[in-house]
Amino acid sequence: MLERLSWKRIVAELLLFCLPAVILSFFIGHLTLLLLISVFCALLWHFYNLLKLSHWLWLDRSIMPPDGRGSWEPLFYGLYQMQQRNRQRRRELASLIKRFRSGAESLPDAVVLSTESGNIFWCNRLAQQMLGFRWPEDHGQQVLNLIRYPQFAAFFNKKIFNEPLTLQFNNGSYIEFRVIPYDEGLMLISARDVSQVRQLEEVRRKFFTNVSHELKTPLTVLQGYLEMLGDEETKPDIQKKALLSMQSQTERMSKLVNQLLILSRIEAAPRYLLNETVNVPAQMDILSREASILSEGKQQIHFDIDPNLQVLGNQEQLYSAMSNLVYNAINHTAEGATINVVWKRTPKGALFSVSDNGQGIDREHIAHLTERFYRVDASRSSKTGGSGLGLAIVKHALNHHDTQLNITSQPGKGSEFSFVLPEGLVIGK
Incomplete structure (x- = not known):
């Protein structure tokens, strides 16, 4: 394990450069001049290593750092370790983004990520199909410029997203929008096609309306005849006609109920x-x-x-x-x-x-x-x-x-x- 760089090591390295000058001055004198030459040599050596570092960082594509001596060796190795950590973090981040996008693509909803102001920075494939977005061409576009409906603009600008917005598009489909703030200044917009749910709800409403109407008519007839039969002065021939009509209406209701039961049984039967x-x-x-x-x-x-x-x-x-x-x-x-x-x-x-x-x-x-x-x-x-x-x-x-x-x-x-x-x-x- 390399020893980390410290001030003691730098001082010891400087003294090592000056030691030959001190020894040589005992024989020829000129200590000051020899110390200046030693310091100048130390500067040249550091400048040379600085050039090697710059070349490795900007021009050399190799992963391994250049060879270093003295105080430059832990510096080169430390930068190499930092690069390795950054590469690992980038790999982890890329893997996380890949998993997120894969999960978002698997959702049954259209997903759009945007800033708080509405600038899009990602959307899944279903958003492109359902909302007509283009990716990556629409990167940075305003979502309100792409979903041009006044109701959606009012919903998005209100910034109150407790309830979803259901919007009918020009093609007749119904899209339900939900907006979820998930980070500071970021929004997740999800859209789901609820056209089939709307159609089923409309069918259910019409079904109960029709059933109520179909049963109401014969029940009204029965109620009227029952009130008439309660009158003791009703003639026998009128009573007979009323009973025949009541029997007909009862059979009609019975047929309706039987057909409803048959239809329900067929719909529920496995294919x-x-x-x-x-x-x-x-x-x-x-x-x-x-x-x-x-x-x-x-x-x-x-x-x-x-x-x-x-x-x-x-x-x-x-x-x-x-x-x-x-x-x-x-x-x-x-x-x-x-x-x-x-x-x-x-x-x-x-x-x-x-x-x-x-x-x-x-x-x-x-x-x-x-x-x-x-x-x-x-x-x-x-x-x-x-x-x-x-x-x-x-x-x-x-x-x-x-x-x-x-x-x-x-x-x-x-x-x-x-x-x-x-x-x-x-x-x-």
């Missing part, structure tokens, strides 16, 4: 349990009898069924999907129309379709048909007892079987509702 063998031809036999009873001979219903075509899936969900399509065709097709139900093998899988030659559906309605409680004609649906949930049940049941409902329709020519179960679910390939 991967498609291990049942579903005997679709046997289900079609049952469905054809039910369709005949429901139609009461008003429509001509033809079933074209492949008797050997069975599939893997969830029997309850598939029957709900198929029966709802058939019942909808009967309920919403005029008297005298023809309804064709097909179950057959195709190159892409097992095809189920229900087509009719009825009045058809306008194009603007088709995209909304699978929404809960959506009706093309609300007055006609209320007469037929439709709840607006049938196609929503079909949609979710088919999603669990890796397929979707296809709807084609032309006003005045009829409609076709169909889906194809994937080849992987067909039995007996």
Whole structure:
């Protein structure tokens, strides 16, 4: 271990330079001149080592310091140790920054680091995608120049960040911003896309509004008839009519509740349990009898069924999907129309379709048909007892079987509702 530099060592080194001059003066005299020459030599030696130090610090790229003698040896070694410590700290700092950036890139939120005044000095990749930032081009840019919304500017300048800010962007998405001061003069801005949460909240609100409306109407009818039946002077024929109407409204509410339970059960069912063998031809036999009873001979219903075509899936969900399509065709097709139900093998899988030659559906309605409680004609649906949930049940049941409902329709020519179960679910390939 090298001895550290001290004043005693410097004095001893100076005396060592002067010692030859003192010894030589005993023989030739001129002590003062010889001491001046010794001090001058010492200065030249120190100047030479100073040049070596400067060359090593600024020009030499080697890690090891130059060789030193005397008082310069601990100085060179001390500088070398300091450099090593600085390199180690820089490596640790670089590793820390790398881990921080890796963690920030893994977050499900956009992250922007800025000064208190809003000058950006880093952002993650999601911030570039979600907020349209460019990196490193936007380094040093004002965040208010990049997020140009008055609500965000007011939120950022207020400097009170107890609550988040939810902002609707021009593209229709909803972004939730949070600002967190994390060091003196520094801010962490996080942004999260909450569009899906907003949509789910809107769907939930509409769902409860529609359910309340659907139940309110028959309950109002029941309440009115019950008040009327409480009057002893009500005539028997009026009482009979009231009882029939109350029974109809009760059945309507019962159907609505049952369909809500079916829809809830299908939505909660796991997608991967498609291990049942579903005997679709046997289900079609049952469905054809039910369709005949429901139609009461008003429509001509033809079933074209492949008797050997069975599939893997969830029997309850598939029957709900198929029966709802058939019942909808009967309920919403005029008297005298023809309804064709097909179950057959195709190159892409097992095809189920229900087509009719009825009045058809306008194009603007088709995209909304699978929404809960959506009706093309609300007055006609209320007469037929439709709840607006049938196609929503079909949609979710088919999603669990890796397929979707296809709807084609032309006003005045009829409609076709169909889906194809994937080849992987067909039995007996």
